[in-house]
Amino acid sequence: MLRLVFFLILTVTFQANASNNLPDLGASDLKDYDSQTETLLGKSFSTALHTQYPLIYDATLLSYIRRIGEKITGETGQNRHYSFFIIDNPTINAFAGPNGIIGIHTGLIASARSEDELASVMAHEIAHVTQRHLSRTYENQSTASTAGIASILAAILIGSQNPTAGVAAYMGSIGLNIEKQLKNSRIHESEADYFGIKYLNEAGYNPFAMGDFFDRLSKESQLFKNTPPEILMTHPVTENRLAKARDRAEQMNTQKALSYDSLKLMQMRLAFVSQTHTDPFENSQLKPEHACYLRNLKVLYLPNQDIKQFDHQCLEAIIAKNPDERVYKQQLIEVKVARQDASALLDLERLMDFYPSDFAIPYLYAKSLAYLGHRDKAIELLRNRTPNYHYQYLLYSTLAELFAQQQQPRFSYYYDALANYNIGNIPKTHRLLKQLEPMIEDKKSTFYLKVSQLLQETEQTLKLYKNDR
Numbered sequence: 026m027l028r029l030v031f032f033l034i035l036t037v038t039f040q041a042n043a044s045n046n047l048p049d050l051g052a053s054d055l056k057d058y059d060s061q062t063e064t065l066l067g068k069s070f071s072t073a074l075h076t077q078y079p080l081i082y083d084a085t086l087l088s089y090i091r092r093i094g095e096k097i098t099g100e101t102g103q104n105r106h107y108s109f110f111i112i113d114n115p116t117i118n119a120f121a122g123p124n125g126i127i128g129i130h131t132g133l134i135a136s137a138r139s140e141d142e143l144a145s146v147m148a149h150e151i152a153h154v155t156q157r158h159l160s161r162t163y164e165n166q167s168t169a170s171t172a173g174i175a176s177i178l179a180a181i182l183i184g185s186q187n188p189t190a191g192v193a194a195y196m197g198s199i200g201l202n203i204e205k206q207l208k209n210s211r212i213h214e215s216e217a218d219y220f221g222i223k224y225l226n227e228a229g230y231n232p233f234a235m236g237d238f239f240d241r242l243s244k245e246s247q248l249f250k251n252t253p254p255e256i257l258m259t260h261p262v263t264e265n266r267l268a269k270a271r272d273r274a275e276q277m278n279t280q281k282a283l284s285y286d287s288l289k290l291m292q293m294r295l296a297f298v299s300q301t302h303t304d305p306f307e308n309s310q311l312k313p314e315h316a317c318y319l320r321n322l323k324v325l326y327l328p329n330q331d332i333k334q335f336d337h338q339c340l341e342a343i344i345a346k347n348p349d350e351r352v353y354k355q356q357l358i359e360v361k362v363a364r365q366d367a368s369a370l371l372d373l374e375r376l377m378d379f380y381p382s383d384f385a386i387p388y389l390y391a392k393s394l395a396y397l398g399h400r401d402k403a404i405e406l407l408r409n410r411t412p413n414y415h416y417q418y419l420l421y422s423t424l425a426e427l428f429a430q431q432q433q434p435r436f437s438y439y440y441d442a443l444a445n446y447n448i449g450n451i452p453k454t455h456r457l458l459k460q461l462e463p464m465i466e467d468k469k470s471t472f473y474l475k476v477s478q479l480l481q482e483t484e485q486t487l488k489l490y491k492n493d494r
């Protein structure tokens with residue numbers, strides 16, 4: 026009988042609405058650990074995320090989250106693969122999935138009071154990965170496929186279905202001892218705090234932010250008397266845990282506190298790009314820079330706005346004072362593009378040289394080129410640049426779109442296939458390539474060779490999935 030090695034994911038880190046608990050569930054037993062399986066499960070998990078959940082694809086927000094993530098993972102002393110996603114879900118939550126997938130709910134971004142708080146939860150999740158808490162393995166004789174399991178895990182982690190019932194049913198179905206899992210999860214929590222606070226500090230954030238954030242959420246949920254804890258979620262933010270977090274932070278050689286401005290801007294952005302958040306700053310007193318950003322966001326994102334309402338002068342003044350404020354610089358470019366000001370393209374070239382690893386900039390550049398009527402140039406830019414960047418899904422999808430607009434369906438299929446390949450959606454990649462192959466007349470062309478090579482590779486991966494059953 027074929028054996029399925031599978032990773033039970035823990036970490037629904039916290040859901041402030043549900044209770045004052047930390048419902049991390051999981052266990053670690055690495056004896057059957059196998060990296061091919063983790064990669065496969067990671068791909069299926071990422072596919073489930075992209076096909077079943079509302080993700081935020083805003084390049085500026087994604088690259089902001091990735092920058093925080095990379096600061097932290099850079100301090101873990103491990104060189105492993107991570108990817109960061111934003112789920113459009115108002116619950117305060119984050120999770121670590123298989124193969125270094127870190128998911129951040131928009132509710133978490135919206136509720137953090139500082140970038141340190143947001144980073145503290147990310148550091149905690151990253152610590153679950155470095156400590157391999159997730160790679161709980163077990164033997165499953167069931168007929169579930171990797172893709173099926175990944176979907177169930179996503180549902181549990183993201184909690185779009187009732188997470189408690191989901192976890193209980195799931196654990197029962199695989200014969201796990203729930204008591205034992207809960208005990209293990211407490212140990213894991215404590216370890217994730219321990220290492221997370223260390224990474225947080227080393228990445229230049231305030232090491233007290235983790236304890237403070239958990240404490241505040243716990244107090245707020247008590248204050249508002251939210252739903253009482255359910256048995257599986259019993260994972261309290263105890264005094265002991267908070268004291269430990271404080272002690273741990275005190276051991277740290279606290280780095281100079283930096284002033285982070287970007288979180289507030291990202292929270293504003295969220296209100297315009299998310300389906301589940303509204304503008305939280307509508308009636309609040311804002312610092313002049315923040316008000317400037319918000320003013321321009323409104324003209325950029327709300328329907329029927331007059332471009333005369335853009336306030337580019339305030340952006341120019343902020344940038345003149347703080348030349349390193351890339352979020353403002355990017356907004357100024359967006360404003361220029363919307364006003365059909367071609368000098369935006371020169372600014373983008375400079376920005377690309379300045380931040381060579383930030384995929385949000387070539388993305389913005391390509392979008393701007395296309396908007397200003399240079400679709401060919403946009404295509405050329407993305408084709409040349411995309412292989413160098415993280416999160417190629419967004420860039421390849423844009424290429425597929427641009428080729429579709431150019432009435433070049435073969436390239437559109439090809440880049441759509443690459444986009445799907447990039448997020449691990451092997452079945453869809455395979456389908457697209459199968460459709461594309463007969464459309465290519467010259468069977469000796471390099472294009473045909475590339476397509477058939479990728480087709481072979483996806484066929485091999487699909488076989489691996491089938492062997493799982």
Ligand SMILES: [Zn+2]
Pocket residue numbers: 036037038049149153213214217
């Ligand atoms: Zn946790």
